[in-house]
Every structure is written in structure tokens, then in C-alpha cells.
Amino acid sequence: MDWSVILVGGLALLLAAFLTGLPIFVAFLAINVTGVLLIIGTRGFGLIANSIFETSTVVAFSAIPLFVLMGEVLNRSGSVELLFSSMDKLIGRVRGRQYVLTVCLSVIFGALSGAAMAVSAMMSRSLYPTMIARNYDRRLSIGAILAGASLAPIIPPSVLVIIIATLADASVAKLLIAGILPGLCLALLFLIYIVVRVTLDRSLAPQESGASIKSSTYEKFVAVGHMLPFSIIIFCVVGLILLGIATPTESAASGVVGAMLVSVINRRFSWTMFVEALGSAAFVTSMIIVIIASSNMFGQLLAMTGATSKLVTYVIDGTTQPYVLLFLILAIVFVLCMFIDQTAILLILVPLVKPVVTALGFDPIWFWTLMLINVTLGGITPPFGYTMFAFKGGAPEVPLSEIYGATWPFVGLFVLVMFLVFLVPGIATFLPSWL
Amino acid sequence: MTMGCNALLAALARAHDEVAAFGFHLSKVCLAVIVFSFSAEVVARYFFNAPLWWANEVVSYALCIGAFLAMPEVTRQHGHIAVTFLPEMLSARPRAVLESIIHLVGFLACAAIAWMSLTQNIAQYVRDVRIIAAVEPIPQVYISAWITYGFLSSALYFLRHLSRRAQQVTAVESIRM
Numbered sequence: 001m002d003w004s005v006i007l008v009g010g011l012a013l014l015l016a017a018f019l020t021g022l023p024i025f026v027a028f029l030a031i032n033v034t035g036v037l038l039i040i041g042t043r044g045f046g047l048i049a050n051s052i053f054e055t056s057t058v059v060a061f062s063a064i065p066l067f068v069l070m071g072e073v074l075n076r077s078g079s080v081e082l083l084f085s086s087m088d089k090l091i092g093r094v095r096g097r098q099y100v101l102t103v104c105l106s107v108i109f110g111a112l113s114g115a116a117m118a119v120s121a122m123m124s125r126s127l128y129p130t131m132i133a134r135n136y137d138r139r140l141s142i143g144a145i146l147a148g149a150s151l152a153p154i155i156p157p158s159v160l161v162i163i164i165a166t167l168a169d170a171s172v173a174k175l176l177i178a179g180i181l182p183g184l185c186l187a188l189l190f191l192i193y194i195v196v197r198v199t200l201d202r203s204l205a206p207q208e209s210g211a212s213i214k215s216s217t218y219e220k221f222v223a224v225g226h227m228l229p230f231s232i233i234i235f236c237v238v239g240l241i242l243l244g245i246a247t248p249t250e251s252a253a254s255g256v257v258g259a260m261l262v263s264v265i266n267r268r269f270s271w272t273m274f275v276e277a278l279g280s281a282a283f284v285t286s287m288i289i290v291i292i293a294s295s296n297m298f299g300q301l302l303a304m305t306g307a308t309s310k311l312v313t314y315v316i317d318g319t320t321q322p323y324v325l326l327f328l329i330l331a332i333v334f335v336l337c338m339f340i341d342q343t344a345i346l347l348i349l350v351p352l353v354k355p356v357v358t359a360l361g362f363d364p365i366w367f368w369t370l371m372l373i374n375v376t377l378g379g380i381t382p383p384f385g386y387t388m389f390a391f392k393g394g395a396p397e398v399p400l401s402e403i404y405g406a407t408w409p410f411v412g413l414f415v416l417v418m419f420l421v422f423l424v425p426g427i428a429t430f431l432p433s434w435l
Numbered sequence: 436m437t438m439g440c441n442a443l444l445a446a447l448a449r450a451h452d453e454v455a456a457f458g459f460h461l462s463k464v465c466l467a468v469i470v471f472s473f474s475a476e477v478v479a480r481y482f483f484n485a486p487l488w489w490a491n492e493v494v495s496y497a498l499c500i501g502a503f504l505a506m507p508e509v510t511r512q513h514g515h516i517a518v519t520f521l522p523e524m525l526s527a528r529p530r531a532v533l534e535s536i537i538h539l540v541g542f543l544a545c546a547a548i549a550w551m552s553l554t555q556n557i558a559q560y561v562r563d564v565r566i567i568a569a570v571e572p573i574p575q576v577y578i579s580a581w582i583t584y585g586f587l588s589s590a591l592y593f594l595r596h597l598s599r600r601a602q603q604v605t606a607v608e609s610i611r612m
Contacts, residue, residue, distance in 0.1 A: 021522035022537050023515035029544040048548065049555040053579050056499040059491050062469050065498070069466065246477050249494070253473030278463040286462065286505035287516055289498065290585070294548075341516055384520050 065285035066252035067114030072277035077263035096205035106148025110155035120149035124394030147410035155183035174432035299351030337378025465501025503585030538597035545590035
């Protein structure tokens, strides 16, 4: 059978299986078992079992439960609320201060949490009701929260980075650090966009007054004091990697210990809370590891049939403009992310794209950072996006159509930052070059 | 006879739930082991200049065992990630049929993988296959057996979901009639 038929047929079948609502790991398994039967026969069944074993014992993936656990400990201990109230005291009298607060908190949450869903769910329950109660524009509030939550997978720690770097054989440490500057650029653009919108249309943000926005210098000092312990976690995750003291997985474990320490300092630690956090993290870990383990054979099957190598040859021979190809890859990911889960897309495309990226000579950190931003964006591009669904879970009264409408301007800002990173690769590669 | 059979099935289902819940508790222990191992490794290496020889291996085993110990509980709670926006657009009847098919495919896929994994477990045990580790090679079946457990127990949950869905559909049909 021609390689292109195998490739297109395999991908089409897999995407169709996803869209029927099959759990993603079941879709992968069904296609893999069928593929092995057709290509190798029953002798190949041992390969499937071995592939699951090999994938689920990759040490690098242990950072996934650790990053999830870190966020869970902070969230369940109530330490996050303390951060919220402290940051609220530090932001002065500015028009649209709740939007500004949202973006500033998002940057900090981004450095404390590895998943956009967690931040989105948290802010939809805490920040969003306050914004609506103070007559802030509903659509802009939703957009700011969703865009802010999407910084979490870009600014380290990041579950998506662990998956991308491990699948792409890229340096986990470098890819984690590479997200810092693009994440900050995004936050800055969000702020500029919000300020411009609020200046042009004053009805989007009422002028706030009252005790909530008047903080004395003493209160501001206390707020800074409350926020300082959180720097322990940021140091554990980012600092230990930058200083070369710990590997990303070790820094993730240190981050968990840091989160426990912060909740102890804030007098909010309890073993019951920790066991609950462990349960939640174990649940999410199982969801992710089972998908990754089930999917690995798909890439191996494509390689066995020669489809992957022939795709690379075909692409390299036919490409005179590597950047057109780059644009095409990113466009395909953008469109697929509108309909399919981000992890599933990474599991399908990274093994296919990796040899193409190597052959074209792109800087891997630069390319995978672009991919990271693109895939993260998939969480807020309608109609399918977990970041949006997590928001809806926390604010069920908001119609999904309104959430969809709120995200598009921020999607545009994400695309703009991708373009900036494309034009100025140093935004992604400068910090990793120190490692 | 039917009542006795139903009582037996209910008891088996309860036992299955209890085993899955116990496995989930153990998966939390595995996660705690990962946190402890890596934290201890960082401290031992940088404060005492004595890296822990076992940390990486213990973490890789704990990750695999923990993920598959928790898998049945995830299946029980319908927690697996799926793209559901198209099925949600369907009306009740075709959606019920589609969900039944999904549970059936889930059962078949998990049962098939459990069988393949069990075959490998037996071969590994008979041939005494050991994991090539930096320090202490251990029999591979000690770790891989948990993959079989995870898929087998999940297959049973998919079967139970299918049976429950079929009962609901039958009940709705009988009310309509």
C-alpha cells in the first residue's frame, strides 16, 4: 500500500475515532491493534504491550504528576486566595484595575501552576464574580481570564512542555525556560490591549471607588510579605533549573515541597488536604499517562510502514521555502486544536514533525516553543477547548456562545506573539542559551 | 434464580469497586514516593554529595504502577479525556446508542490489551526477564503486571457502564410503551 494512503488513512481514522466521542486512549488502542493486525499480524501484539510498558516508565513524565500536585496543594490549602488578596492590595487606582489584576495574577499563577484548566477554573470562581458584581464588561472579563489562564502552560512549570520535549527528544529544561519571555510578552500585550480598549470605551470598566482599592503603605508591605513565600516555589522550579542544581523532574518535586512549605508558612497546611491533593493529582496523572502509553505505538506503526521517512523525504525534496512549511505545520495544528484535544494532537504530530524539523535545520527550542504557544492557544479556540470548558464549569450561567465570542481578540494576540517569536527567535532562545 | 444471579453480580460489582478504590489509594502512595525520592535525591546530592542510587529507578516504577493502579477509578468515574462536542449535539436516542457503542469499544480495546499484556507477563515470568537497571535488576513482571491489572479492571468497568446504559435505555423504552 502506498505510504501516503497509510498516512492519510491512519490519521483520518484516528481523527474520526476522536470525534465519535471515544476516550482518546481507546481510539489510539483500537487503531493500533487494528494496524498491528494488518501490518504484522498477531506476532505484533507483544510490541503493543512492550510499547505501553516502555512509555509508562519514562522518568521525564514523572514531572507531570508533580506539577499537577504542586498546583493542587496551593489551591486546596487556600494559599492561592492569599495571593489573590495580596495582589489586589498592590494594584492602585487604575481604570480597569480588575482586568489588570487578572493579567498580573495570571503571570504569578503561570509560575505556580502547570495547567491552564486549573487556573481557568480557579479564576472563574474567584475573579469573575467580582468583576461582574463591579459592572465590568462581561465579554472582556471572560477574555482576560481565559487568556491569562493560558499563560500557565507557557510560563514554567508546564505539563505540555514535558509532553512536547519528551516526545521531541528536546531538552526539557531548555524548553521550560524558553517559555518565560514569550509568556511575559503575552501578558504585556494583554495589558496594552486592555488599556487601549478601556481608554476607547469607558463603559467597559467603571471607575472603582471605596475601601477595596485604597491600601495604606503598611497594608502594601504586609501584602508583599504575604507574597514573598511564593518565591520559594518559583525558585524551586525555575531557579534550580537555571542554576543547574536540579533536573526538571527533580525541580518539580522540589516545587511540591516548596508548595507544602508555603502552605505551612501560611498556616494552611493539613495532611487531609495533602492526601486530597495527592488523589486529584493521581487521577489526572493516570488520565494523561494512559493516553501517552496507548498512543506511542501509533508513531511506531507509521515508522514501520515507512510512511514517516517517506513523508520527510517528500517534504524535504518538495520544499524550497522552509518557512512556508513551518507556517503550514503551525496552521494545521491551529485548525486541529479547534476540534481535538491538545495532548492527542501532540501525540500524533510530534513524532511526524520531529524528523522534518531536524531535516530543515530549525532550532528545536525555537520551533517547539512556537508549537507550545500554538497548542496552548488550542485551549481557547472554539468550539473545543478545555480552558474554556473549565471556565464554564466555574461559571455555569455564562452561555458557551459568549465564551466563544470573548476569546477571539486574545487569540489574535497569541498569533501576534507567535509571529514575534518567529521574527525574533531570541525571545524563545535567549534564556535557554544560558543553560 | 435470576434474583440470586443479580445478588451475586451486585456483590461482585461491590468487590470490584472496593478493589479499584484500594488501588486508587495505593496510587496516591506511589505519587508520594515520587515526591519523596526526587526531593531526597536533590538534598543527598547537593548537601551531602551522596547521590541516591535508587531514585530514578524507583520513580520510573512508581509512575507506571501508580498510573495503572488509578486507571480503573478514572474509568469508573467516566474520567478519561474524550472529544464530546459532537455526541452532545445528538438527540437522546442516537446518543444513547453511540454511548453504548463507545462503552463496547472501550471494553473490547481494554480487554484486548489486558490479554496481550497478560501473555507478556507470563512470558516474562517463565523466562525470568529482568529490567536492565543501573543498580539492581528486578523481574519485569513486578512492574508490568500492574498494566494488565489497569486494563483488565477498566475493561470490566466499560462492560458495567454498557450494561447500565442498556438497562436505562430499556427502562425508558418500557415507560414510553
